[in-house]
Every structure is written in structure tokens, then in C-alpha cells.
Amino acid sequence: MTAAPTTSVLSAPVDLNHPGHYVHWGVVQISVTNLVVICLMVVVFVAALLLPFPARAA
Template identity: 75%
Template sequence: MAGTTAFAAPLDLNGTGHYLHWGVVQISVANLVVIGLMVVLFLAALLLPFPKGKRRR
């Protein structure tokens, strides 16, 4: 049982989740953070330049 603390969550996950409400739309804060990170990663993939390989003569 001594090795189980290595896999413990940094936050207490036994509590209730936090939700945001917009009329009939309800989303958890955790899901909203994941969606935001995916949008940021997608925009970074669009805006960052592709690496250029060596050109042939």
C-alpha cells in the first residue's frame, strides 16, 4: 500500500463537480477547460509554420 500514494490525484476528486449554466446549456468546468485547450492547440497548429526540410538541387 506504500506505492499507492504515487498515483494519488493532486486534487480531491471525491467532491461534486462545478458546472456553468447558460440557459438550457450546462457544461462542467473541467470539460470547458479541455475544450479551450483543444481550440488553442488547433489554432497553434494553423498559425505555426511547418518545418522546412532540406531542398534538393
């Protein structure tokens, strides 16, 4: 049986039928995906602190 055209379009771009990848630090265990998301949030937060606000037009 073949997949309908809408099913193939809406399917995940990555094969999700395998175990996830995890990072272990002693008792701490976190998935690589969640670690990447947390790192990106920290980068955006630091950029928001360091980048200057645009000057007001007088």
C-alpha cells in the same frame, strides 16, 4: 488503518470526494474541467493552422 505505500502513490492528486463545478449558459451546462479541455483543443487547433510548416532542407 493506514494506507499502503502503493495506494498513496497511486491515489488521485486532487480530492475527488466533492461535487464538480459547472458553468451554466441557459440550457447548456458543462463542467469546468471539460470546458478547459475544449479550450485547450481549440488553442492547439488554431496554433496548428497559423504556425508555418518547417522548410525542407534542400
